[in-house]
Structure formats: C-alpha cells, structure tokens
Amino acid sequence: MKRKLAAAIGVVAMMTGVVACGSGDDQAAGGKKTLTVWVMDGSAPQEWVEELNKEFEAEHKGVTVEIKEQQWNGIQEKITTALSEDAPPDVIELGNTHTAGYAVTGGLADLTDMKDELNYANWNKGMLPSAELDGKLYAAPWYAANRVVVYDKKIYEKAGVKPPANREEWIEGLEKIRKSDKGVQPIYLPGQSWYVFAGFLWDEGGDFAVKDGDQWKGALATPEAEKAISFYKELQSFSTAPKDTDEASPQQSTDVVPKGKVASWIGLGWEAAGAVEAIEKAGGKADFGYFPIPGKTSDKPGSVFFGGSNLAVSERSQNKELAQEWLKAATSEKWMKKYAEATAGGLLPNTQAAQVQPEAGSFAEAMVKASGVGNITPVTPGWANVETEPNPIKEYMTKVLKGTDPATAGKEADQVISERINKS
CATH class of the missing domain: 3.40.190.10 (Periplasmic binding protein-like II)
Structure with missing residues (x-):
C-alpha cells in the first residue's frame, strides 16, 4: 500500500514512532541475537508492538526484537537493495501489490511448509492471493483497508x-x-x-x-x-x-x-x-x-480494492527460524485480534475471527461490511510495471470520459498493459 493508513473516524488514532536502536542483525556477545523487523510508518501501533515483542523476547531468551520504521516514499528501491545484501532485515512489511515482485527475485523465504502453523485456511480470501506466487507462499497477510x-x-x-x-x-x-x-x-x-x-x-x-x-494480456x-x-x-x-x-x-x-x-x-x-x-x-x-x-x-x-500489507521473511536472513517464529506470532489470531483492537477497527486483520466490532456509524463499520468482497490487482511480478506513470488504466479512463469509444480506448490500454506486465 502506497500511503499510510490511519484509523477510522471517531476511533483512537494509531500510535507511531516506534524507537529503533542497535545495529540490526548483528549477534551480540554471549550468544544474544537481534531480530530486525521493518514496518512502515503508521502500520504498527506502539502499544501493540511493544506487548508482542515483550512476550516474544520472554519466550526466546537472549533475543531482542528491533523495530525499524520505514517511509513509503522510495521503499521499493530500499527493500530491493536490502534483500540483495548478506544481512538483510529479518522480517519485512511489504505492500500487497508488490509482494510477488520481491518473491520472484528469490529475496523472500518460502513459507509453504508453514501453512498450517500460520492459520492459512482461515485467512481472508481477498488478502490471500497477494501472499502467493506460482502455488508457493512467500508472506502472510497482515492488514488491509478498503474505500x-x-x-x-x-x-x-x-x-x-x-x-x-x-x-x-x-x-x-x-x-x-x-x-x-x-x-x-x-x-x-x-x-x-x-x-x-x-x-x-x-x-x-x-x-x-x-x-x-505463460503470458498475461490486458483485458x-x-x-x-x-x-x-x-x-x-x-x-x-x-x-x-x-x-x-x-x-x-x-x-x-x-x-x-x-x-x-x-x-x-x-x-x-x-x-x-x-x-x-x-x-x-x-x-x-x-x-x-x-x-x-x-x-x-x-x-x-x-x-472493493484491498490496499494493505503482508509480512515476509528475508531469504538471506541470518536468523530465519526466529524470523519465521516472530511472523507466526504477529499474524496469529491472538495478536491479530489485539492488532484490530489497537487500531480500533480502523484496519482489517487477516482473519475474520480477529475482527473487532467497530463503533456504530463509523467509517470502520462501513469498511467491514464490504470486507467480504475485497480483491486485489493481478498477482504477478510485472504488475508494478503497469502502475508506473503514465498509468495506462488512468489514461483509458480519461479517454472514455472525454468521448473516446471504450473498445478503442481499451485496445490501446491493453497494448501497454500487455507489454509492461510481462516484463520481469
């Protein structure tokens, strides 16, 4: 998702400003380890992440979880660079429409064998497709929002x-x-x-x-x-x-x-x-x-379009098993319910069982009513190329609104979509 998501009208605002410190994945003296997690500005309410990490660190002695907030502006290039390094962040929040693009490069760990542990069967069906590519699971849905x-x-x-x-x-x-x-x-x-x-x-x-x-074509x-x-x-x-x-x-x-x-x-x-x-x-x-x-x-x-984020583990993480355990905890029904409570229903958790009852008459209430018909753009690494300006979908819309025949405008847009979406 390209913009920070705020909580719904009339609900408690999300708390940001999670403090980052330390050196990331470096292992400290005495066998201690630091697990680095990248989250986007506005995604992780402070009270939620502090409680989660406190419990995780108590269960994994010697482990410190370091949260590093990132900005959406320029994040795709930053993540691409990080995933190519020898010591990338262990867990990364990824926009749902861009997850496939990182997966195809080999930068994300394959989580397919963890489906049962991750509560895969109960995930929101509108969020799930963005976490998979070619039948394999590369991320866990975290949250979404819709208009x-x-x-x-x-x-x-x-x-x-x-x-x-x-x-x-x-x-x-x-x-x-x-x-x-x-x-x-x-x-x-x-x-x-x-x-x-x-x-x-x-x-x-x-x-x-x-x-x-084996190809995609505009439609x-x-x-x-x-x-x-x-x-x-x-x-x-x-x-x-x-x-x-x-x-x-x-x-x-x-x-x-x-x-x-x-x-x-x-x-x-x-x-x-x-x-x-x-x-x-x-x-x-x-x-x-x-x-x-x-x-x-x-x-x-x-x-409705589901804008949101997934959590993934870096393939080159120096603490891959620990990273998978943190991701499993963060996206579990228990912590997703706490997440929904922390955002006061302003964001949709990855499973219906974790959804809290939003305030009557609120934005969140209307959003939740539509959550069962959420969808995302085609799941393929090349989709990010389609969204690049000048966006052919936007141009198609303007042409039709100004009088161009839909079939003619659609054919022109399809040529651009087909060319872009099949680029690696």
Whole structure:
C-alpha cells in the first residue's frame, strides 16, 4: 500500500514512532541475537508492538526484537537493495501489490511448509492471493483497508436521500441531490480514481489483465470493462472533478472536501480523518456518514480494492527460524485480534475471527461490511510495471470520459498493459 493508513473516524488514532536502536542483525556477545523487523510508518501501533515483542523476547531468551520504521516514499528501491545484501532485515512489511515482485527475485523465504502453523485456511480470501506466487507462499497477510462512500449528512437529509442499498438507488439519490441544490456537487469523483473503477470492473466479472498461457494480456477491451467504465462515467457525470487527474491531484480529502459543497466522495479511512481535521482546523464541524460502495443488487456491497500489507521473511536472513517464529506470532489470531483492537477497527486483520466490532456509524463499520468482497490487482511480478506513470488504466479512463469509444480506448490500454506486465 502506497500511503499510510490511519484509523477510522471517531476511533483512537494509531500510535507511531516506534524507537529503533542497535545495529540490526548483528549477534551480540554471549550468544544474544537481534531480530530486525521493518514496518512502515503508521502500520504498527506502539502499544501493540511493544506487548508482542515483550512476550516474544520472554519466550526466546537472549533475543531482542528491533523495530525499524520505514517511509513509503522510495521503499521499493530500499527493500530491493536490502534483500540483495548478506544481512538483510529479518522480517519485512511489504505492500500487497508488490509482494510477488520481491518473491520472484528469490529475496523472500518460502513459507509453504508453514501453512498450517500460520492459520492459512482461515485467512481472508481477498488478502490471500497477494501472499502467493506460482502455488508457493512467500508472506502472510497482515492488514488491509478498503474505500467507502463518505457523505455529508446535512446535504443528504435536506435532499431527502438515505444511504443506498444498490447502484440504482445510488444514482437516484445523486439525481435528487443535483435537483435540490444546484450549487452542490452530488459526488466528487475524479476521472482517474482507478481503484474505485477496479471495484466496478470486478463486479462485472472482468479484470485489468488475464493469464494467456505463460503470458498475461490486458483485458480492458472487453464487454465487462465497457460496462464498468460506462457506470463510472455515469457516476462521474454528477461531479465537476477533473477528468484527467486522480483523487490525490488535488487531494480530495484536504484540498476539495473541506471547502464545502460536496455531498459525497469515495475514500479511505485516513482520508476521512484528514477531511475532518481540515474542516475543524478551519473552524467548521464535520458531520459525515458512511456506507459501503453499493453493489449491482442489494444482496451484497460493490467489490472493493484491498490496499494493505503482508509480512515476509528475508531469504538471506541470518536468523530465519526466529524470523519465521516472530511472523507466526504477529499474524496469529491472538495478536491479530489485539492488532484490530489497537487500531480500533480502523484496519482489517487477516482473519475474520480477529475482527473487532467497530463503533456504530463509523467509517470502520462501513469498511467491514464490504470486507467480504475485497480483491486485489493481478498477482504477478510485472504488475508494478503497469502502475508506473503514465498509468495506462488512468489514461483509458480519461479517454472514455472525454468521448473516446471504450473498445478503442481499451485496445490501446491493453497494448501497454500487455507489454509492461510481462516484463520481469
């Protein structure tokens, strides 16, 4: 995941600032060992990691666990370099869409024989695929988060609109808002919010790319993709957001929503928290409600992209067995439940059994409702190449929104996707 994930609105903020000290994997005098764990800024609540490490160190005499926080910016290059060294960090947090890329290089330890010990059978099925490659297990899912619809309660109430149960009700509600107040944007939806589009694509049974023998090929020039982008285009027609930028340009939560006149938008927990903070800093008061992205029918929410992280053991770790034991503990049901409690339901743990009941009416509650229909991008080492700017998915979306035929735009995007995704 490329951004720090904050806890949901109205819940306790995640504690960061885990202190790093020592020299990493060096073994100290007297047979003592230091186990180095890299985690991303915002991923490991301080009280959780301290309690976990205290118990782990008590069970493994002479072992000290050293937590080193990393920043997302530039982390792919940093991890690639670290995994090639003789003494890499023992355990590493990896973004779920990038895990396969590290696995294919041989930098990650094969955990396949540990499936039973790791509670593999009970992992969230939407998180699991990102931890595997070619039938082997190279990581354990740690946490995930997904987007929900954030709406202004006052605007919805004024227009007589209630949270919808399906797409049809969603569109009807946006239409009512547009008619009730010409100065209000029913939904803020930039043209290139491709993570949102991904959910619509999966709802139609499609994907960005599919396996074709030993290769992958782009799959946007398909009836499924055309249906998905057509619905996205209909939604985007209720927005005045740019058709050629994503949700971060400008940042929707802090640069757009706080200025008012936005009835709803689609975002992550950290974005909702950022919007509340920005509104309050400007002297206002946020009054948000939350609901899952509606599905095609009322029986289940719309599909969502699972952004999150996995934990993996370095193949060249000097303390591989200890590293595997720490990973097993950290991702166990016991510690995942404590993790969910520490983040107050703001992040999804790797197993449903560890999920805590979020506060009623919170962002977390809406997020959890959609957690059963989470999905990720194609699991292949070459996927990271697809996301590189200029992102062909974003360009495809903008072209269609500006009038290009979906089949034509899809064919152009597929050529780029196919070329990039098959690069090692």
